[in-house]
Amino acid sequence: MKTIVICSGGLDSVSLAHSVAAQGNLMGLVAFDYGQRHAKELDSARACAKRLGVWFQLVDLRAAGALLSGSALTDNVEVPDGHYAEESMRITVVPNRNAIMLTVAFGIAQARGAEAVATAVHGGDHFIYPDCRPGFVEAFDTMQAHAMEGYGRVRLLAPFVHQPKSAIVTEGARHNTPFAETWSCYKGGEIHCGRCGTCVERREAFHLAGVEDPTPYADPDFWRAAIAAKEA
Amino acid sequence: MKTIVICSGGLDSVSLAHSVAAQGNLMGLVAFDYGQRHAKELDSARACAKRLGVWFQLVDLRAAGALLSGSALTDNVEVPDGHYAEESMRITVVPNRNAIMLTVAFGIAQARGAEAVATAVHGGDHFIYPDCRPGFVEAFDTMQAHAMEGYGRVRLLAPFVHQPKSAIVTEGARHNTPFAETWSCYKGGEIHCGRCGTCVERREAFHLAGVEDPTPYADPDFWRAAIAAKEA
Numbered sequence: 385m386k387t388i389v390i391c392s393g394g395l396d397s398v399s400l401a402h403s404v405a406a407q408g409n410l411m412g413l414v415a416f417d418y419g420q421r422h423a424k425e426l427d428s429a430r431a432c433a434k435r436l437g438v439w440f441q442l443v444d445l446r447a448a449g450a451l452l453s454g455s456a457l458t459d460n461v462e463v464p465d466g467h468y469a470e471e472s473m474r475i476t477v478v479p480n481r482n483a484i485m486l487t488v489a490f491g492i493a494q495a496r497g498a499e500a501v502a503t504a505v506h507g508g509d510h511f512i513y514p515d516c517r518p519g520f521v522e523a524f525d526t527m528q529a530h531a532m533e534g535y536g537r538v539r540l541l542a543p544f545v546h547q548p549k550s551a552i553v554t555e556g557a558r559h560n561t562p563f564a565e566t567w568s569c570y571k572g573g574e575i576h577c578g579r580c581g582t583c584v585e586r587r588e589a590f591h592l593a594g595v596e597d598p599t600p601y602a603d604p605d606f607w608r609a610a611i612a613a614k615e616a
Numbered sequence: 617m618k619t620i621v622i623c624s625g626g627l628d629s630v631s632l633a634h635s636v637a638a639q640g641n642l643m644g645l646v647a648f649d650y651g652q653r654h655a656k657e658l659d660s661a662r663a664c665a666k667r668l669g670v671w672f673q674l675v676d677l678r679a680a681g682a683l684l685s686g687s688a689l690t691d692n693v694e695v696p697d698g699h700y701a702e703e704s705m706r707i708t709v710v711p712n713r714n715a716i717m718l719t720v721a722f723g724i725a726q727a728r729g730a731e732a733v734a735t736a737v738h739g740g741d742h743f744i745y746p747d748c749r750p751g752f753v754e755a756f757d758t759m760q761a762h763a764m765e766g767y768g769r770v771r772l773l774a775p776f777v778h779q780p781k782s783a784i785v786t787e788g789a790r791h792n793t794p795f796a797e798t799w800s801c802y803k804g805g806e807i808h809c810g811r812c813g814t815c816v817e818r819r820e821a822f823h824l825a826g827v828e829d830p831t832p833y834a835d836p837d838f839w840r841a842a843i844a845a846k847e848a
Contacts, residue, residue, distance in 0.1 A: 444679035451675065452723045480723035483763045487719045491684045491712035520762035527755040531715045533746035 386411045387500040387541065388493050390485060393428030395586055396504035396544065398566040399556030403543070404502055405436045406559045411498050412439040416485050418449030418478065428567045435562075443488055452479045482515035483524065486540065490528050493538045506544040506552055508585060518545050549585060550592035557595045564598040578603035584610045618643045619732040619773065620725050622717060625660030627818055628736035628776065630798040631788030635775070636734055637668045638791045643730050644671040648717050650681030650710065660799045667794075675720055684711045714747035715756065718772065722760050725770045738776040738784055740817060750777050781817060782824035789827045796830040810835035816842045 387404050391397040391413040404410045413436075415429040426442065433440035482505070489501045509516035525540040532538060544552050556563065568586045569576040576583050578601030587607040590597035619636050623629040623645040636642045645668075647661040658674065665672035714737070721733045741748035757772040764770060776784050788795065800818045801808040808815050810833030819839040822829035 441683065443683065445677075447676035448720050448723070451673065451720075452727050478723075479726035479767070480719055480760075480763055483719040483759065484716070484723055487712055487715040488680050488683075491680070491710075491716055494711035495684050514765035514767065515763040517762065517765075519765075520759070523755070523759040523762045527715065527752070527759040528712075530749065530752035530755045531712055531747040533749075533751075535711070535746065 385409055385499045385539070386497070387502050388489060388496070388498045389413050389502045390489050390504070391415050391429040391432060393425035393430075393432065393566060394504075394568045394582075395556070395563060395566045395589075396506060396549065396552050398428065398432045399552050399559070399561045399563075400502055400504040400543070401432050401436060402559040402561040403555055405438070409500075410436060410438050411496070412441060414441045414443060414489050414492055416443050416445050416488070418445040418452075418481065418484075424567045424569075424572055428565060431565060441492065443492075445484070445488070448484065449478070452481070480515065482513070482520070486524060490532070490538055490540075494532060494536060497536075498538060500539040500541050502541040502543070504544055504552065505542050506549050507547050508549045508589075516545070518542075521545050548592070549589035553589045553593035553595050557593070563590075564600075573602065575600045575602055577601070579606045579610075583607070617641055617731045617771070618729070619734050620721060620728070620730045621645050621734045622721050622736070623647050623661040623664060625657035625662075625664065625798060626736075626800045626814075627788070627795060627798045627821075628738060628781065628784050630660065630664045631784050631791070631793045631795075632734055632736040632776070633664055633668060634791040634793040635787055637670070641732075642668060642670050643728070644673060646673045646675060646721050646724055648675050648677050648720070650677040650684075650713065650716075656799045656801075656804060660797060663797060673724065675724075677716070677720070680716065681710070684713070712747065714745070714752070718756060722764070722770055722772075726764060726768060729768075730770060732771040732773050734773040734775070736776055736784065737774050738781050739779050740781045740821075748777070750774075753777050780824070781821035785821045785825035785827050789825070795822075796832075805834065807832045807834055809833070811838045811842075815839070 387409045388411050389397065389401045389404055391401050392415060401410060401413060413429060413433045415426055417426060430440050493501050505516035514520060521540060521542045528538060568582045570580040570582050571577045576599050583601065584607040587597060588611055619641045620643050621629065621633045621636055623633050624647060633642060633645060645661060645665045647658055649658060662672050725733050737748035746752060753772060753774045760770060800814045802812040802814050803809045808831050816839040819829060820843055
């Protein structure tokens, strides 16, 4: 099934791209610039496409992104430290972001004759991002079946939607994903900060998967304390 | 219910905006520039917002629109004359256009605290545009309920989805919609061409509604022949 992967350049979507490529189904990568601070992600996504020998399409959604204010990922709001927790991480939600990116990706898929769009949403995203849950994935796929009826069916693939992030690390390692060349940090410094929600989650995922994390962090040990605080 | 209307500046969406305003529910208008030729539509949408005393938000989706090639509305393909007919009008389909515009509109609705997004899709659109059918409207609303779960429910309103375009003319006339200040033509000349699918459909709708059409057409009588040809 000829598949386009939505690739932010983060650990999850780069691992997904390597996994789809290993199956021989990778057609190309689509990335979105909605004005996020961490443009390093996009460099990582571009490098992934080059590495895998497929096309890379960056979609400029900055004008739309600017209208969806209130999010720490695009505005000048301070990114909270610590493990993902509903209250502190709500400000990282961009209204309807996944649905917007997916509809554009489906339009590109139809224009290019792809049969599927794959997204790396995973179980760890569920409690805070409603548009990463299995119910959303299923409803979106149904919506698209209606939207393109008679013009070719494109499927939505979300192979990690029922899995924890650690399973993505395991899958990524299986396909020799160069993890050090992926970017997760919400702060966008020289190296990963090690303190924001996504850095803590990333570090924890490697730990749980029993895979060595090759990422340099500014604060490499903060994650243990953050997780202990969350569990207390 | 505080409502945002997606307004292209055409007869349908301007009539819808006047109808929602008459109910006291109109919050603002959102329009999309996806590189369509008929930018006159957008001037008409902007004028509608001013007339009704609400905000107007133009969303620049040209970068995304450029990727969705193959459509006569955005590319240099000749727009076919004559009544809408599946084969000739397929080239006016922009892949996934409605789904893309709606997801962005829902993001704006959530950011601005609106309770509904209204779209002027109607029965006459069904046979050629799958993303204008009742099944799509229902599936989209369900998808959005999942996408924004816990962040506020925004409803999709499509009051004309089971009605012919002539019913929109009737509804528009009831609320004194200035039809001459709406723009439908796909060709984007000085005045409406009277020959393209949307001009023919527009002229026919006024005829069926028994409402005088104040629109100047370059070819005011072509529609009768086009409809006769379709019915033959």
